[in-house]
Amino acid sequence: xxxxxxxxxxxxxxxxxxxxxxxxxxLSTEKEEVMGLCIGELSDDARSDSxxxxxxTEAHAVAEKMDATGIVHIHSVIILQRSDKTKDRVEISPEQxxxxxxxxxxxAEQTGRPLRIVGWYHSHPHIxxxxxxxxVHTQAMYQMMDQGFVGLIFACFIEDKTTKTGRVLYTCFQSxxxxxxxxxxxxxxxxxxxxxxxxxxACLTSAVELPRILCQEEQDEYRRIHKLTHxxxxxxxxxGSVFTKHLCTQISTVCGPLLQWLENRLEQNQQHLQELEQExxxxxxxxxxxx
Amino acid sequence: MMTFREQxxxxxxxxxxxxxxxxxxxxxxxxxTESCSTHCLEHALYKHQKGLFHRVPLVVxxxxxxxxxxxxxxxxxxxxxxxxxxxxxxxxxxxNEDGSLKEVHKINEMYxxxxxxxxxxxxxVEQSEREVEKLMTDINRLKEARKEQHVQTKAAGGxxxxxxxxxxxxLCQALRTFFPESEVLHSCVISLKNRHISQSGCNTNHHLDxxxxxxxxxxxxxxxxxxxxxxxxRKTLDTQDQWPVKKLRLETETxxxxxxxxxxxxxxxxxxxxxxxxxxxxxxxxxxxxxxxF
Numbered sequence: 001x002x003x004x005x006x007x008x009x010x011x012x013x014x015x016x017x018x019x020x021x022x023x024x025x026x027l028s029t030e031k032e033e034v035m036g037l038c039i040g041e042l043s044d045d046a047r048s049d050s051x052x053x054x055x056x057t058e059a060h061a062v063a064e065k066m067d068a069t070g071i072v073h074i075h076s077v078i079i080l081q082r083s084d085k086t087k088d089r090v091e092i093s094p095e096q097x098x099x100x101x102x103x104x105x106x107x108a109e110q111t112g113r114p115l116r117i118v119g120w121y122h123s124h125p126h127i128x129x130x131x132x133x134x135x136v137h138t139q140a141m142y143q144m145m146d147q148g149f150v151g152l153i154f155a156c157f158i159e160d161k162t163t164k165t166g167r168v169l170y171t172c173f174q175s176x177x178x179x180x181x182x183x184x185x186x187x188x189x190x191x192x193x194x195x196x197x198x199x200x201x202a203c204l205t206s207a208v209e210l211p212r213i214l215c216q217e218e219q220d221e222y223r224r225i226h227k228l229t230h231x232x233x234x235x236x237x238x239x240g241s242v243f244t245k246h247l248c249t250q251i252s253t254v255c256g257p258l259l260q261w262l263e264n265r266l267e268q269n270q271q272h273l274q275e276l277e278q279e280x281x282x283x284x285x286x287x288x289x290x291x
Numbered sequence: 292m293m294t295f296r297e298q299x300x301x302x303x304x305x306x307x308x309x310x311x312x313x314x315x316x317x318x319x320x321x322x323x324t325e326s327c328s329t330h331c332l333e334h335a336l337y338k339h340q341k342g343l344f345h346r347v348p349l350v351v352x353x354x355x356x357x358x359x360x361x362x363x364x365x366x367x368x369x370x371x372x373x374x375x376x377x378x379x380x381x382x383x384x385x386x387n388e389d390g391s392l393k394e395v396h397k398i399n400e401m402y403x404x405x406x407x408x409x410x411x412x413x414x415x416v417e418q419s420e421r422e423v424e425k426l427m428t429d430i431n432r433l434k435e436a437r438k439e440q441h442v443q444t445k446a447a448g449g450x451x452x453x454x455x456x457x458x459x460x461x462l463c464q465a466l467r468t469f470f471p472e473s474e475v476l477h478s479c480v481i482s483l484k485n486r487h488i489s490q491s492g493c494n495t496n497h498h499l500d501x502x503x504x505x506x507x508x509x510x511x512x513x514x515x516x517x518x519x520x521x522x523x524x525r526k527t528l529d530t531q532d533q534w535p536v537k538k539l540r541l542e543t544e545t546x547x548x549x550x551x552x553x554x555x556x557x558x559x560x561x562x563x564x565x566x567x568x569x570x571x572x573x574x575x576x577x578x579x580x581x582x583x584x585f
Contacts, residue, residue: 029353164335167333259369
């Protein structure tokens with residue numbers, strides 16, 4: 001009997017600072033979907049577990065035994081620029097995947113860990129958290145390159161007007177072939193947020209990348225409009241004002257709060273540093289007195 | 292829901308911080324699915340008012356908000372030092388010394404220039420309207436005077452004089468098109484009422500297409516058809532001051548033609564012309580023929 005080893009993702013562990021960047025990105029706009037890539041590593045958990053034995057169809061008469069199970073650790077995320085902003089669709093280009101891979105390799109060199117692209121995330125503003133059939137198909141395509149690839153979705157701007165309660169939902173999934181049809185279906189992957197007291201360098205860099213990416217998207221859009229030769233001067237002035245207005249909105253909605261958060265965080269860390277220094281000193285004194 | 296402990300804590304904080312507008316943000320995480328694949332984070336804002344805690348709507352400010360379209364009456368509060376420093380440094384490029392915006396000045400100036408153009412053009416149009424009105428009044432007056440004069444002349448039994456007789460330009464164009472070489476036919480100008488207007492010929496090209504005159508009938512070759520078209524004379528309307536040139540007869544040719552225009556030109560190469568006669572179709576024998584239109 002033929003046995004085939006298939007790596008299956010047991011669970012996803014998402015670092016809390018990476019989670020913060022994802023959430024901040026998803027909440028940046030309720031008009032369009034946003035997207036990014038997850039950087040991390042897959043840890044092998046090589047153990048045989050009968051509950052993961054999965055049988056192929058009877059016609060093939062092949063039993064598959066999933067010996068390798070793994071946990072995907074997501075350490076950081078890369079926010080991606082959109083070439084086409086839509087409210088119900090996102091697309092990651094091969095160039096973006098390639099650039100993200102290079103970035104992951106750089107992070108791997110810096111940290112000494114085998115970091116690579118392990119998944120993708122995108123937002124669902126005002127819609128259900130469950131992946132659409134396009135999302136499931138896209139995930140299946142990624143899994144053809146890497147079976148450990150996972151997908152995350154953040155559903156936000158969902159409000160219960162009666163109870164005046166807002167909701168943010170997030171889910172993790174992979175795709176499997178549907179035996180009944182030629183298509184794919186979603187399988188749920190457990191996801192856990194790993195608490196972190198500090199914020200990693202990669203996450204901080206990604207967080208401050210958001211305004212730069214938003215500005216770049218706006219500049220690209222403005223340049224595309226400005227290149228239209230049939231527009232008269234008045235229309236061009238109007239478009240210039242629209243560009244200024246959009247940038248002002250980005251500055252006040254994203255940059256301002258981000259700066260404020262960083263300054264608060266810095267102040268908090270400086271206070272914390274003082275407390276830690278004092279604690280360290282008293283511990284050292286205590287240790288030296290014990291000697 | 293806020294617990295009792297949280298409510299007490301909130302009221303104490305309100306007192307301690309002397310902040311009656313203090314709000315309480317409650318974040319409630321939960322796991323939605325059994326497999327722990329999907330999680331939910333609920334958020335609700337509470338405000339203490341008149342002894343009770345009320346939920347207030349919490350709006351997450353973002354780039355897709357629709358209220359960004361109009362004028363803002365409130366600023367987004369930002370206490371960030373770096374933010375305010377950057378904005379202050381570059382403000383001078385947008386604002387004048389008196390606090391007004393440069394861009395607003397520019398667009399106002401352009402708008403004023405457009406309004407000035409409108410005003411100036413409006414004046415000119417108004418002037419032209421008055422001129423038109425005056426002329427129309429004058430013309431109406433003259434027409435009235437002419438009408439009166441016609442009536443007087445008729446009443447007196449005198450010969451009405453045709454003022455400003457109009458040239459029969461269709462006739463003129465037809466003669467030029469079909470008889471370009473005939474000086475005789477171009478030697479004078481005929482009016483619509485078949486009167487002599489001028490002894491000298493008309494040198495104007497009226498740019499009229501005479502190819503489809505009803506006088507001109509497309510020749511269709513048919514063994515049964517008579518080679519000679521039926522000609523009937525048209526009754527002239529007025530016998531006075533007729534064209535002094537002897538009427539010539541127009542003869543149709545028997546060879547088949549495909550292009551109506553070329554057939555007409557070929558037909559007019561004949562030296563005979565009878566303007567007052569028309570050709571009728573062999574199929575229309577016995578029917579009253581249509582008069583040629585000029």
